[in-house]
Amino acid sequence: MLEIRGLTKTFGSMVALDDESFTIQPGEIMGLIGQNGAGKTTTFRMILNFITPDHGDILWDGHPLTSEDYDILGYLPEERGLYPKMRINDQIAYFAQLRGMKVRDVNAQLDQWFKRFNVKGKKTDKLKDLSKGNQQKIQLITTLIHMPKLIILDEPFSGLDPVNASLLQDGINMMRDSGACIIYSSHDMSNVEALSDKLIMLKNGKTVLNGTVDEIRNSYGRIKLFIESNLTRDELTSFDGVIDVKHEGNRFELMLKSPEVGQEIFVAATKNGYIPEFSQQAPTLDEIFRMKVGEADA
Amino acid sequence: MHKMLIIAKQVFMKNVRSASWIFLVLSPVLLLGISIGIGHLVQSSQSKPTIGVVSSVPAIRKNFADSLPGMKVKEYHSQDKAETAMQNKKLDAVLAVPIKNGEIAANLQLRDGGKVVSTKTIQAVLSQIQLQAQATKLNLNSEQLQALLKPAVLRSKTVVVDHGKASTKNQKTDTSNHLIAVAITVLMLVFTLSYGSMIAQEIATEKGSRIMETILSSVSATTQFFGKLAGILALLVVNILFYLLLILVAWKPLMKIDIVKTMLGNFDFGVLTSTNGLIFCVFFILAVLTYSVLAALTGSLVANQEQVQQAVMPISMIGLLGYVFALAVQGGDSLIVKIVSYLPFVGASVMPVRLAMSFATVGDAWISILISVIFLILFTWFTAKAYKSNVLVYNQGGFLKSIRSTFSIMNAERKSK
Ligand SMILES: Nc1ncnc2c1ncn2[C@@H]1O[C@H](COP(=O)(O)OP(=O)(O)OP(=O)(O)O)[C@@H](O)[C@H]1O
Ligand SMILES: [Mg+2]
Numbered sequence: 001m002l003e004i005r006g007l008t009k010t011f012g013s014m015v016a017l018d019d020e021s022f023t024i025q026p027g028e029i030m031g032l033i034g035q036n037g038a039g040k041t042t043t044f045r046m047i048l049n050f051i052t053p054d055h056g057d058i059l060w061d062g063h064p065l066t067s068e069d070y071d072i073l074g075y076l077p078e079e080r081g082l083y084p085k086m087r088i089n090d091q092i093a094y095f096a097q098l099r100g101m102k103v104r105d106v107n108a109q110l111d112q113w114f115k116r117f118n119v120k121g122k123k124t125d126k127l128k129d130l131s132k133g134n135q136q137k138i139q140l141i142t143t144l145i146h147m148p149k150l151i152i153l154d155e156p157f158s159g160l161d162p163v164n165a166s167l168l169q170d171g172i173n174m175m176r177d178s179g180a181c182i183i184y185s186s187h188d189m190s191n192v193e194a195l196s197d198k199l200i201m202l203k204n205g206k207t208v209l210n211g212t213v214d215e216i217r218n219s220y221g222r223i224k225l226f227i228e229s230n231l232t233r234d235e236l237t238s239f240d241g242v243i244d245v246k247h248e249g250n251r252f253e254l255m256l257k258s259p260e261v262g263q264e265i266f267v268a269a270t271k272n273g274y275i276p277e278f279s280q281q282a283p284t285l286d287e288i289f290r291m292k293v294g295e296a297d298a
Numbered sequence: 299m300h301k302m303l304i305i306a307k308q309v310f311m312k313n314v315r316s317a318s319w320i321f322l323v324l325s326p327v328l329l330l331g332i333s334i335g336i337g338h339l340v341q342s343s344q345s346k347p348t349i350g351v352v353s354s355v356p357a358i359r360k361n362f363a364d365s366l367p368g369m370k371v372k373e374y375h376s377q378d379k380a381e382t383a384m385q386n387k388k389l390d391a392v393l394a395v396p397i398k399n400g401e402i403a404a405n406l407q408l409r410d411g412g413k414v415v416s417t418k419t420i421q422a423v424l425s426q427i428q429l430q431a432q433a434t435k436l437n438l439n440s441e442q443l444q445a446l447l448k449p450a451v452l453r454s455k456t457v458v459v460d461h462g463k464a465s466t467k468n469q470k471t472d473t474s475n476h477l478i479a480v481a482i483t484v485l486m487l488v489f490t491l492s493y494g495s496m497i498a499q500e501i502a503t504e505k506g507s508r509i510m511e512t513i514l515s516s517v518s519a520t521t522q523f524f525g526k527l528a529g530i531l532a533l534l535v536v537n538i539l540f541y542l543l544l545i546l547v548a549w550k551p552l553m554k555i556d557i558v559k560t561m562l563g564n565f566d567f568g569v570l571t572s573t574n575g576l577i578f579c580v581f582f583i584l585a586v587l588t589y590s591v592l593a594a595l596t597g598s599l600v601a602n603q604e605q606v607q608q609a610v611m612p613i614s615m616i617g618l619l620g621y622v623f624a625l626a627v628q629g630g631d632s633l634i635v636k637i638v639s640y641l642p643f644v645g646a647s648v649m650p651v652r653l654a655m656s657f658a659t660v661g662d663a664w665i666s667i668l669i670s671v672i673f674l675i676l677f678t679w680f681t682a683k684a685y686k687s688n689v690l691v692y693n694q695g696g697f698l699k700s701i702r703s704t705f706s707i708m709n710a711e712r713k714s715k
Contacts, residue, residue: 045690048515050515051690067517070515070517075515077512079508080508081507081508081509081511081512082507082512083507083509084507094304095513095516097304098301098304098305098513139512142512
């Protein structure tokens with residue numbers, strides 16, 4: 001179990017991370033989302049002991065991570081990098097050895113991993129002869145081949161096409177099923193909802209969302225309303241508690257302050273009987289993300 | 299420890315197969331081989347003129363044939379035949395040795411454009427024959443002749459006055475010391491620069507290509523740092539062992555070649571096993587280590603592959619500085635080189651030369667070594683720390699900016715703990 005408590009880091013006068021806390025149980029996947037500069041990479045670097053936090057604790061199964069724990073770690077850095085002129089099997093073996101794996105075991109398992117990520121290329125090719133996406137898959141294999149118990153993936157989906165992104169999702173799910181604690185970052189919401197058990201959203205270092213995907217969505221309730229009626233834009237806007245009105249043709253998309261506002265609108269809209277559409281929904285994660293991004297700093 | 303070995307091994311294996319390392323090791327050997335070869339060819343093509351000796355006395359002809367080194371001797375009965383041969387360019391010279399009344403009045407004809415014939419050598423042999431003839435005339439036996447010919451003895455030695463004690467050393471040791479001093483300066487420069495830039499490049503490339511982060515999530519920065527150093531130093535050891543082996547194998551055949559014999563004839567090999575030899579070795583090892591650590595430090599400062607050359611520059615600059623000072627010492631001692639010879643980095647190339655030239659004593663050298671060792675320990679400790687902060691900082695602003703942010707990060711890390 002990975003436990004983060006009150007993590008804070010400042011660079012000079014800039015607060016990069018402010019009082020961040022979360023836990024990841026074995027077999028759980030946590031998504032860390034936030035815009036550029038939100039503090040995602042900084043969080044990872046502190047877990048990896050690259051930089052020292054100003055305050056806060058990082059505990060792995062109750063004790064701080066030390067060099068003893070390196071072998072159970074799997075880390076995919078944000079900026080990828082491997083040896084371009086080295087043969088693929090040699091370099092995977094090298095990195096795996098640094099995680100305490102035997103070369104024999106690496107060679108025995110390599111084919112399976114190539115198949116899993118559908119790598120186009122021979123094991124004895126030089127890395128630079130592979131396409132960028134395939135190079136990235138090799139990097140993923142080096143991150144996962146030793147079956148780490150704590151997996152940290154910084155923007156794993158960037159640079160992958162949708163087909164390969166879903167291969168990666170399968171890979172991550174496989175690791176989850178093997179009981180690993182997984183944390184990954186992303187600055188957009190695609191893949192996140194399907195993949196994550198829990199989410200943290202950072203904004204300028206502050207935690208603005210924290211919980212399971214359902215908890216987060218439900219905490220907002222059904223505040224999105226699709227409506228097609230005789231009500232005009234002005235009439236809709238004039239309701240107390242309508243934050244935003246978008247329209248396409250006769251159909252309007254409203255953002256409400258709270259789900260209760262919908263009842264009021266329903267009464268007004270159905271005053272004259274039938275209307276073609278009235279649908280009140282919870283916002284998607286993507287919308288929550290955008291709302292949070294748009295909010296002024298607290 | 300185990301992971302350090304894995305890193306060292308990877309560095310070693312990667313470089314030992316690289317064209318640049320193989321070239322580094324082989325090029326001095328090839329260069330030396332080629333120059334010895336050319337020297338040998340030049341010498342052998344120049345120094346073997348063919349000379350025709352004309353005499354009616356077989357003993358005289360034989361005397362010349364046996365005792366003219368570096369010349370091919372052909373024996374002739376008649377002057378005409380010899381001269382014809384010279385006109386056909388088969389001979390470079392014709393030496394006629396008629397004997398009249400037991401006196402020798404030889405006559406040498408040299409062919410214009412022929413190979414150089416040493417008249418001195420011919421003169422010597424002629425005098426020898428003349429002497430022999432005179433001795434026979436005077437009824438001297440060979441012992442008497444020997445006694446007559448014995449030259450007076452002149453022995454020379456240089457006296458070193460060291461702390462009021464005079465000690466002697468012979469002229470040969472002096473030249474050898476000087477030769478070694480020159481060799482040391484050059485070897486030091488070549489090895490520190492080559493291996494220094496190898497380390498800087500190794501680290502800078504790894505950092506520039508962002509492999510560093512992956513590695514540092516599997517091993518500590520210190521482990522990686524020392525692993526890399528160990529890998530490169532292992533290459534150096536292999537390099538030196540290879541040279542030693544080569545010398546061992548090639549020694550006998552090489553010593554048969556005239557030019558090598560002349561070159562090394564003045565060399566006193568005792569110097570190599572003397573205290574001076576030991577000190578030279580210690581300085582060499584210290585220099586390589588210190589420069590390697592510096593190289594690791596500058597290598598860890600780069601932000602991208604393009605800056606790798608910048609990482610190598612400080613090493614070459616300090617290396618050249620040491621070289622220049624060492625050359626200066628060969629021109630004479632001065633206060634500045636005296637001071638410089640106690641400093642780390644440059645001292646390692648300056649002090650051995652001062653020692654070899656007898657400007658410094660063995661005691662001075664040990665002091666300089668002590669200073670260097672202490673510096674090396676502190677410097678390594680500092681570098682290992684700085685390295686940890688450096689390797690994850692990417693500053694596009696260039697080198698100086700990187701250095702500044704290194705210090706600020708080291709400070710911040712200290713405060714955080
Ligand atoms: N070594 C450093 N020195 C100074 N500031 C830093 C350092 N590392 C990170 N920062 C700052 O901390 C903040 C958080 O950076 P971080 O890299 O964690 O963002 P991120 O969420 O990973 O963003 P991205 O999506 O762009 O990768 C940024 O404002 C960044 O400029
Ligand atoms: Mg980042």
